[in-house]
Amino acid sequence: MEMRPLGATGIIVSLLGLGTVKIGRNEGVKYPRGFDLPDDASVIALLEQARALGITLIDTAPAYGSSEERLGQLLSKVGSGRADWVIATKAGEWFEDGQSRFDFSAPAIIASVETSLRRLRTDHLDVVLLHSDGIDEASDRFLPAAEALEGLKRRGLIRASGFSGKTPEGSRHMLACVDVMMLTYNPGYTGDLPVIAEAAAAGKGVLIKKALASGHAADPAQALRAAAALPGVSSIVVGTVSPANLRANAAALQAEGEGEA
DSSP states (O other), X not given: OOEEEOTTSSOEEESEEEEOGGGTOOSSOOOSSOOOOOOHHHHHHHHHHHHHHTOOEEEOOXXXXXXXXXXXXXXXXXXXXXXXOEEEEEESEEEETTEEEEOOSHHHHHHHHHHHHHHHTOSOEEXXXXXXXXXXXXXXXXXXXXXXXXXXXXXXXXXXXXXXXSSHHHHHHHGGGOSEEEEEOBTTBOTTHHHHHXXXXXXXXXXXXXXXXXXXXXXXXXXXXXXXXXXXXOEEEEEOSOXXXXXXXXXXXXXXXXXXX
């Protein structure tokens, strides 16, 4: 698996990242088919497969149901445990009683990160992204949250701050305030392309989400390769609970890298 720098953060990540919403939440999601949450043995097998493929980046969030808590319990059972992984989580959104709630106040962000640290059983988080509610066009209301993340960096609790936006305008507005941007790109949506380029030029880490259009991409391998070819992209985060799908996604990106070489 190709490894890439996460912008100027000093963190190195695998080109393919493992999204873990499906290990903790199966309601209120936009995948084409319903699914049951995997048992612990299945999650361990998935993590072992990821490690064998050279995947180091794991993406989770408080809004992903029990994902953080399960990772905290199960990562220790794979390889060298926490030391093998770059963990990215989020703050600002929680999913409770079947619906999301949002709070971007500084106290809420700090409390969220402290809770994530406990759930994930770690003394630091590599990346914490603000989890936008979609009302992010040119809004200053995320600035206290971004400042809170900077304070957590100074305390050594997180290594890098980030923003996972829903609109190009909102993401562009936050570009100067964080270290990492999580942006959308797939064959059916290219609206974030200018922001991806701007983030790369500014030395920000770029994580791509929804590269497979939440499971709707007609040609997943081509979609992954197109995202990987964008200048400045650090990693493509794809959620799955299937080791076979994980292998196929990794193979598509490895084939691309070998072709370029």
